[in-house]
Amino acid sequence: MASYSQEEEKHYREYGPGCEIGSFPKDFVYGPDDPDQDISLIFAPDQKPKILLMGLRRSGKSSIQKVVFHKMTPNETLFLESTNKIESENISNSSFVQFKILDFPGQIDFFEPSFDSEKIFGGHGALVFVIDAQDDYMEALNRLHQTVLRAHKVNPHLRFEVFIHKVDGLSDDTKIETQRDIHQRANDELVDAGMEQIHLSFYLTSIYDHSIFEAFSKVVQKLIPQLPTLENLLNLFISNSGIEKAFLFDVLSKIYIATDSSAVDMQSYELCCEMIDVVIDISDIYGKDEGAQVPFDKESSSIIKLNNATVLYLREVSRYLALVCILREESFDKQGLIDYNFLCFRKAIQDVFDVRKVQLQQLTSSLSSPILQNSHTNGPTT
Amino acid sequence: MNAIVSICHFCELHGPSVVFCTQAFRDLLGFNVIADIETSPLENTRTGEDEEQTKDGKSDLWKYGRIHQDIVAQARNETPNETCVACRSFPHNKPGYISNDDSARVSYISSQYPLQTELYILVRQACIRSLSCEVCPGKEGPIYFGDEARGHVLSYTFFLRDVQARGFHRWYSIMVLMKDKMLLLNSWPFIVKHLKQIINNLQDSASKIYETEESVVNHRALRSAAVKMDNLRKQRVAGQPRSLCEMVGEEGVWQHLHSSFTWLLKASGLRLQERLVEGPPISSFMADCSDECGGLNIQQSYNILGSTIFHHLVHHLLIGRQVILRGNSDVIISALIKSIQPLLPKHCYRAIHFSPHYVDCASCNVLGLHSLVSIPQNVMAMKNLCVIDLIPKGETGEVSSKATPRTSSNLLSTQEVIKGDYQDPKDVQDIKDSIKNYTIKLTQEGPLPARPPQILSRIESAVSNPTLTYSTLCVYLSTIIYEWINKVKVWIHVQNAKKMLHGCPERVPSPSTLQTSNRSSSIPIIQSSSHSLAHSPVMSTFRSMSPGGLGERQQEIAHQDEKHHLLAAIGSTEWDVPLLEFWAKNFCQDSSQEMILQ
Numbered sequence: 019m020a021s022y023s024q025e026e027e028k029h030y031r032e033y034g035p036g037c038e039i040g041s042f043p044k045d046f047v048y049g050p051d052d053p054d055q056d057i058s059l060i061f062a063p064d065q066k067p068k069i070l071l072m073g074l075r076r077s078g079k080s081s082i083q084k085v086v087f088h089k090m091t092p093n094e095t096l097f098l099e100s101t102n103k104i105e106s107e108n109i110s111n112s113s114f115v116q117f118k119i120l121d122f123p124g125q126i127d128f129f130e131p132s133f134d135s136e137k138i139f140g141g142h143g144a145l146v147f148v149i150d151a152q153d154d155y156m157e158a159l160n161r162l163h164q165t166v167l168r169a170h171k172v173n174p175h176l177r178f179e180v181f182i183h184k185v186d187g188l189s190d191d192t193k194i195e196t197q198r199d200i201h202q203r204a205n206d207e208l209v210d211a212g213m214e215q216i217h218l219s220f221y222l223t224s225i226y227d228h229s230i231f232e233a234f235s236k237v238v239q240k241l242i243p244q245l246p247t248l249e250n251l252l253n254l255f256i257s258n259s260g261i262e263k264a265f266l267f268d269v270l271s272k273i274y275i276a277t278d279s280s281a282v283d284m285q286s287y288e289l290c291c292e293m294i295d296v297v298i299d300i301s302d303i304y305g306k307d308e309g310a311q312v313p314f315d316k317e318s319s320s321i322i323k324l325n326n327a328t329v330l331y332l333r334e335v336s337r338y339l340a341l342v343c344i345l346r347e348e349s350f351d352k353q354g355l356i357d358y359n360f361l362c363f364r365k366a367i368q369d370v371f372d373v374r375k376v377q378l379q380q381l382t383s384s385l386s387s388p389i390l391q392n393s394h395t396n397g398p399t400t
Numbered sequence: 401m402n403a404i405v406s407i408c409h410f411c412e413l414h415g416p417s418v419v420f421c422t423q424a425f426r427d428l429l430g431f432n433v434i435a436d437i438e439t440s441p442l443e444n445t446r447t448g449e450d451e452e453q454t455k456d457g458k459s460d461l462w463k464y465g466r467i468h469q470d471i472v473a474q475a476r477n478e479t480p481n482e483t484c485v486a487c488r489s490f491p492h493n494k495p496g497y498i499s500n501d502d503s504a505r506v507s508y509i510s511s512q513y514p515l516q517t518e519l520y521i522l523v524r525q526a527c528i529r530s531l532s533c534e535v536c537p538g539k540e541g542p543i544y545f546g547d548e549a550r551g552h553v554l555s556y557t558f559f560l561r562d563v564q565a566r567g568f569h570r571w572y573s574i575m576v577l578m579k580d581k582m583l584l585l586n587s588w589p590f591i592v593k594h595l596k597q598i599i600n601n602l603q604d605s606a607s608k609i610y611e612t613e614e615s616v617v618n619h620r621a622l623r624s625a626a627v628k629m630d631n632l633r634k635q636r637v638a639g640q641p642r643s644l645c646e647m648v649g650e651e652g653v654w655q656h657l658h659s660s661f662t663w664l665l666k667a668s669g670l671r672l673q674e675r676l677v678e679g680p681p682i683s684s685f686m687a688d689c690s691d692e693c694g695g696l697n698i699q700q701s702y703n704i705l706g707s708t709i710f711h712h713l714v715h716h717l718l719i720g721r722q723v724i725l726r727g728n729s730d731v732i733i734s735a736l737i738k739s740i741q742p743l744l745p746k747h748c749y750r751a752i753h754f755s756p757h758y759v760d761c762a763s764c765n766v767l768g769l770h771s772l773v774s775i776p777q778n779v780m781a782m783k784n785l786c787v788i789d790l791i792p793k794g795e796t797g798e799v800s801s802k803a804t805p806r807t808s809s810n811l812l813s814t815q816e817v818i819k820g821d822y823q824d825p826k827d828v829q830d831i832k833d834s835i836k837n838y839t840i841k842l843t844q845e846g847p848l849p850a851r852p853p854q855i856l857s858r859i860e861s862a863v864s865n866p867t868l869t870y871s872t873l874c875v876y877l878s879t880i881i882y883e884w885i886n887k888v889k890v891w892i893h894v895q896n897a898k899k900m901l902h903g904c905p906e907r908v909p910s911p912s913t914l915q916t917s918n919r920s921s922s923i924p925i926i927q928s929s930s931h932s933l934a935h936s937p938v939m940s941t942f943r944s945m946s947p948g949g950l951g952e953r954q955q956e957i958a959h960q961d962e963k964h965h966l967l968a969a970i971g972s973t974e975w976d977v978p979l980l981e982f983w984a985k986n987f988c989q990d991s992s993q994e995m996i997l998q
């Protein structure tokens with residue numbers, strides 16, 4: 019009987035508690051010929067940066083995740099059930115957009131000793147704290163303060179992003195006032211606690227407009243190590259092509275992973291988002307159905323001329339990655355030049371990919387060789 | 401049963417919360433509480449809603465195993481003060497319902513939290529795990545988790561539909577927490593069956609309420625319309641906590657749960673009982689292997705026979721087949737036969753070391769024969785033996801063909817002839833040397849079951865391990881045998897009990913089994929009353945749910961089930977049955993049945 023119960027115990031130790039549920043790899047979006055695929059496979063899930071969505075219950079965490087990554091309409095979020103455990107999901111749309119997103123139930127204190135806070139808060143990533151701006155936010159501020167202090171203690175490298183959320187219900191003046199107030203109070207508390215070195219970034223967000231995509235873009239961008247390179251490339255590209263603004267988009271989530279260094283105004287970002295929607299809807303209706311998750315491929319491109327002498331120009335860069343440019347109508351006369359420059363730009367992006375790929379290959383080969391050695395030393399015991 | 405049954409809820413406001421739990425309190429032996437028990441008749445159950453009344457009457461109501469007031473008070477400080485209607489059943493830490501079982505001297509108490517702090521912490525941790533960690537997304541059903549430190553938990557997760565819940569349903573779980581994993585897992589089918597009934601009832605009631613409320617107004621539409629309202633009114637439409645009573649539309653839901661949980665605790669306690677199964681002292685079964693019998697020890701025999709032949713030989717041996725070793729050297733044969741003695745308990749090892757003629761399996765299960773002795777055809781035809789021949793090198797194949805035509809009548813003369821050729825070896829080295837002159841061959845073998853008993857692989861790995869000294873090996877082998885003798889005891893006990901029960905089909909909680917005595921030190925002995933459950937008022941409501949009589953087929957299935965439960969309980973499998981039966985048979989022959997006390 020001893021052996022029986024030991025086996026049982028071993029079984030439960032291995033598969034029972036502590037085993038992660040719900041982390042469903044999304045690798046299946048890739049076709050077999052995709053150059054990005056091997057990268058996503060090489061990335062062990064734990065090496066991926068993670069984004070932790072925290073905040074009080076009903077602040078809108080699950081809604082954000084569903085709207086940004088699952089194309090849920092804002093109204094459908096009214097019927098979301100309350101989250102009862104950490105829901106984790108792998109996002110790996112392209113080599114640049116690789117992370118794990120964890121949606122927390124607001125009711126549970128995950129710093130309790132019964133949880134492994136090292137495992138939850140450790141690693142490379144960002145903590146997004148969502149505050150419901152339509153509600154009284156004093157309790158949320160308290161929780162924010164505690165969360166930030168404790169998470170920082172566990173992992174000093176964690177970034178902190180604060181979403182002042184559901185601002186669709188607020189007037190423009192209240193928005194500014196709320197942001198100022200929350201900013202002030204949160205930072206004052208940190209100073210009082212002697213932790214002024216912790217940096218908090220604030221965003222006004224709502225799922226009813228594009229602000230949530232914009233804010234999420236900025237959060238994601240900070241997790242992309244190649245960001246400065248990409249920005250540089252975009253700068254070179256637009257200055258040589260007479261383009262006013264260019265965004266590099268992840269088509270699936272409408273997160274922009276880079277833009278040139280000129281300031282982003284909400285309207286142009288929204289415009290570009292809408293354009294992606296149009297392109298995808300049109301190809302959805304008229305494109306040939308190849309079972310891809312999103313009808314978007316190497317041939318995808320689109321030109322939209324607006325009546326205010328502005329042109330929107332979209333080109334595919336790699337699977338699920340698109341470049342969307344805004345330019346004056348007269349600059350578009352030289353489309354040949356723009357297209358040539360675009361090819362150079364795309365080539366450069368590919369090169370950035372390749373550097374990453376080589377790095378990763380080296381990394382994995384250096385990682386896998388000790389494992390091999392190990393199995394050798396284990397082998398000949400008899 | 402020593403367990404806590406509790407209802408947990410993932411509260412909209414407070415997350416996982418313990419809402420209600422039922423515990424059993426029993427008088428410990430020599431507890432002086434017995435002295436101050438009120439003799440006046442008391443109501444069986446009573447609500448604790450009315451605080452004043454409870455305070456006065458509590459000491460009277462709570463009859464058995466009462467714990468000290470201070471402990472309760474201390475627990476009160478540890479538990480959270482924040483509760484809402486959804487995660488509350490009774491006012492804080494006041495026992496809500498008490499049922500006393502006078503004949504068993506047990507009080508069943510339901511309250512919001514366990515009354516002892518240590519237990520509260522365990523239940524609270526299990527509650528978080530059951531609702532927020534060990535869940536499959538969107539799945540209902542029972543799961544097990546736990547360990548020695550935090551207790552073993554069967555947790556049954558389920559949803560109740562509710563128009564006001566954010567996702568139109570709310571998460572609940574019923575947990576059974578106990579310290580004894582084996583008992584919990586063995587009670588699994590029983591517990592799960594009854595929890596399912598309780599849960600189905602709750603779900604049916606909640607669905608009815610849901611349909612009624614939904615027929616008044618479409619709550620989806622209502623919620624969409626509410627988007628334009630201000631926050632406060634919006635909240636009222638969805639996501640407000642709601643009490644269980646309201647959700648199932650039943651004021652007495654806690655009372656019902658109390659009865660159900662009390663019954664569950666009591667019935668599962670009666671169902672499986674731990675008993676010390678006694679028999680003759682263990683030492684009378686253990687082979688004495690301290691002397692290196694006849695020169696060879698088991699490790700040497702293993703090397704001589706080789707792993708394949710050893711495997712077959714021991715398999716036959718363990719399940720009670722006759723094993724015959726044939727050869728022309730009585731010293732070698734009897735040394736081999738002696739050496740395998742430690743593999744069997746004493747009562748199963750009946751050997752004849754070297755016989756001039758065949759002896760049937762009723763009188764011996766290990767038999768040494770001269771190579772010229774043939775085995776009667778009718779015995780061969782029964783195919784339940786295993787013959788191993790030691791054939792002198794160079795004559796391979798001839799011996800058996802030569803041996804067959806001879807009869808035992810001319811044995812004497814042949815023996816003389818052969819004596820002339822061979823010098824009998826004198827010591828171990830001699831045996832080892834002379835064995836080199838033989839080829840060992842498995843010449844006859846009856847069909848074996850597809851899988852050997854579990855014990856065989858353990859024996860093999862021990863015997864083939866060259867790092868073990870002989871004395872260590874002997875200790876190890878006797879431990880294995882000891883362990884299995886204990887299982888055999890339980891097996892016999894249950895078989896006898898079954899035979900007796902067949903006479904009287906009216907038995908309320910079914911079989912009594914469980915737990916060999918070799919682990920009894922670590923497992924609390926579960927005591928329970930002998931009185932029939934039918935006396936309990938709770939019982940009557942539940943009995944109607946189970947079918948009255950079992951049909952023939954069902955009985956057959958029930959039989960199989962019982963057997964599987966028993967095997968699982970003693971850590972055995974289907975393919976251990978031949979061994980259990982063999983060991984049990986001789987067990988009873990050797991020691992009279994009266995000695996196996998119930």
Ligand SMILES: Nc1nc2c(ncn2[C@@H]2O[C@H](COP(=O)(O)OP(=O)(O)O)[C@@H](O)[C@H]2O)c(=O)[nH]1
Nearest residue numbers: 075076077078079080081095096098184224225
């Ligand atoms: N007005 C408005 N409501 C929102 C917004 N985001 C989420 N909500 C609503 O907030 C409620 C709670 O959302 P949920 O994501 O479940 O919160 P969680 O508990 O933080 O995961 C839902 O009814 C959403 O419809 C927003 O940006 N604006």
Ligand SMILES: [Mg+2]
Nearest residue numbers: 079080100101
């Ligand atoms: Mg949520």
